Amino acid sequence: MYIYNDFDEEFVRNRVDQFRDQINRRISGALTEDEFKPLRLMNGLYLQLHAYMLRVAVPYGTLNGRQMRQLAYIADRWDKGYGHFTTRQNIQYNWPKLNEVADILEALADVEMHAIQTSGNCIRNVTADHFAGASADEFEDPRPTAELLRQWSTDHPEFTYLPRKFKIAVSGAAHDRAVVRAHDIGLYLRRNDAGEAGYEVVIGGGLGRTPMVGKTVQEFLPKADLLPYLEAVLKVYNLKGRRDNKYKARIKILVQETGLDVLKARIDAQFVICKASFKGVPDSILAPIEAAFAPPVFNNTRSAALDDALSNDPLLQSWVDTNLAAHKNPAYTIVTVSLKAVGQTPGDASSDQMRVLAALAEDFGHDELRVSHEQNIILPHIRRADIPQVYARLREAGLATANIGLLSDIIACPGMDYCALATARSIPVAKEIAVRFNELKLEQDIGPLKIKISGCINACGHHHVAHIGILGLEKKGVESYQITLGGDATQNMVVGKRAGPGFAADEILPAMERLIGAYLDIREDNSETFLDTFRRLGDAPFKAALYPVEEAKNAA
Amino acid sequence: MAREFVPQIITSNHLIEGDSIYLTEAGAWSRIAADAMLLANAEIAATTLATANLQTDLHVGAYLADATHFRETFRAVGPSNYFHGKQAV
Known part of the structure; x- marks a missing residue:
């Protein structure tokens, strides 16, 4: 972890004092909103539909246990007991009160954090690979x-x-x-x-x-x-x-x-x-x-603890298969903790869950945590032998969802449930899709699939680079959802193509069922992913599934 | 042909809590959407909004809204993922 030097410390503290004074002047009426708005935005404070929102920077997504605990404390003390991790590796609080924001920033400064440059026309928080310093495929941190x-x-x-x-x-x-x-x-x-x-x-x-x-x-x-x-x-x-x-x-x-x-x-x-x-x-x-950023001192002793546990626990096996990634040290593994429990809000963690994550990082993970742009939390350095214990504690906290890279690992922006810019809701759509496919028990069979949902054209939910992207818009006074197909967020980036007209809120889930059903019907075998099938066959069979009536008309 | 004027309300966000608030007949602000004064005349709506915008130490960004629009419905109720916005009150 980078530790603040005296310059960083003084800069952040001074900024808190400065912004406290600006807030006081706004409340006293000495500053108008037009004067105050650019100042609050420079300090990450937005005004949304139901309340202010404070966006806190997590530099390159890296946190230690003490910082995560403090985020939990802030959620309890000044917010409503949870935080929302974003696609820019930050955390957002949805309910701060204007007269308490400086206290929150003070509490952040206590753990070397701030909300500076999380808004405004400046260079924003620099993001990085969430497996940085850990991944087997990395050649430099x-x-x-x-x-x-x-x-x-x-x-x-x-x-x-x-x-x-x-x-x-x-x-x-x-x-x-x-x-x-x-x-x-x-x-x-x-x-x-x-x-x-x-x-x-x-x-x-x-x-x-x-x-x-x-x-x-x-x-x-x-x-x-x-x-x-x-x-x-x-x-x-x-x-x-x-x-x-x-x-x-x-x-x-x-x-x-x-x-x-x-x-x-x-x-x-x-x-x-x-x-x-x-x-x-x-x-x-x-x-x-x-x-x-020197690597931690790894404990290279191996044990059969994980193999023993795997042989009698199919749930653990399933979680190990989806949520672990190869570490550069063979005695270690990278754990992705899903913040996408079925039916929950993608990217949200309760204060209790944050404390569990902090404790796991401290007890097993060389005190390191990461926030991923896919709105999950990473424990980058976990000894393989400790996996059964880590898994058991995650399970107790409702954090053991085995879905990384699968259909229900959905990116969703806050959408019109919170955001003042949104043109439609995102969260309920994400929840509906996850719940429905969980009922169908098809997720494992469908395999790798990236669904990303944005509640407006600004695309915080990265819908363009999803295998299946969903964009929420307003059309004739109701929410309408457009589907894009074939996007790819990797080094071979592709912007997905719009499939056709949008779907009303109550039509989007059936449309997704037809779309994914079509994929299962036309894939060569179950090793061909959705994206591979799309690349092999193009969008025609998927459009036919999405718009069956149009297809029938064309055929007539 | 000029578009027909849809009756509107004046809504804003509270300066401290950021909560959605509504201008009432009595000229006060209420946190309950149903208390909002309905403005059926475009001219009166504009002058009432201009007056409301003078109270800048109370609220932020007052605007004229169609109360039947889904965005306003969400603002009046709170987020759909947790019941701790206005729903909880």
Whole structure:
């Protein structure tokens, strides 16, 4: 874990005091809402349908047990006993009161956390692979890069008023688990032929109303050039990005309208200038960051405890099959704790559940936790021999759902149950789908399937890059749900295609049943996933299943 | 042809709790949607909203709303996943 130095500590504390004063002035009437709104947004405080919402940054999704406990304490003391983990690896509280927000921020500062730059047109919380530092397919931990970028971008005077928000993600593994190509800047750690470390730099990715797959602008950027290069990208964007139209203000539109080659030439020219004045990151900054993410001291003793337990517990077997991933140390495994219990709100954890997760991290997991963009919690370093004990405690807490990567592991944004921007609800749709397919007992048979639901065009629920995406809109005064097919969130990112007209709220579940039923009918065998079948046959058979009446008409 | 004016209510969010609130006939704010004054005339609705917006130390972002729209129904009741919004009161 990165530990705050005196500078970080003072900066965060000062910001709390500053915002406390701003809140007091708003309440006294000294500040109008127009004056106050940009200030509260800079501190992660939104106003939603039923209450304020505080978005707390979880840098690159990494937490320790003490921090998770504090999140639980905040949920109990100032909220309604739960929190919502988001697709940007953050946590949101849905019920803070304005006059208590500064106290919440004070409590966060006590554990080296804050809500700075979780909103506004600045560089947002840098995200990373949630298996960082643990995964067998990783060649370099992306978190030192993410932490360096956090320090560089926090309160960066030049990049505090960008044309629009700016999101950066980093991955250092063979498989992209951080949706890198859907970010304003995406970084893949790479090694060149000489074995030197560097980055493939991707720009102009994003979802929202104009979904775009990020384009590679640098195949290999030497590591030492990262900050001057990103500075060059941001300087060009800051100057040339459109400020006349909010919907065209992201860097993806600049890439599209300018063309990658022309924009790259501008960035390269700016980079020469930035690099000339860049003196490098001093060792006094780099060394503590590198040290903070050194791997834990692993306990390599093996035992047959897991194998013994597996032989008499089919539920444990099923959970082990779906929720564990390969660790770089063979004595260890990565545990993904599902926050998608059937019938529950995707991404929500109660304060009790947070405390259980904190305790498991402390007792078995080298005090590390991660939040995934898929709205689950990761225990990245669990000894295989400890799995039966970990599983038993998760089960007691209602956290042992065996569904990672399966149909009911659904991403869903808060939608119109909470969000002021939403055009329809997401949570009830996610719940309905999970409950229905649980009744049908088909989830295991269906196999790997990514369903992602957004309650508006802004696409917080990543619906474009789902195998089956659902977008909630308003149509003629009622909620309407559009289905997209064939999206892919990995390094081979694909934006899904809209299947056809939307479905009313009471039609979306039957439509999903027809769609998935069609897949089961037409797949070659049960090893062919939904996405593979879609790629083999195209969208025609799926459209036919979704719109049977239309098909009948066409046939007549 | 001008669109027919749909009767509207004035709703806002409370400054401290952020809770949805409704302007009543008496000119006060209520947390209950059913207490909302119904405005059948566009001109009166606009002037009433302008007056309401002067009370900026009480609430945030007052607007004219069609009370029958599903968004307003959700705001009036609370979220559907937990019964601890207005439903709990």
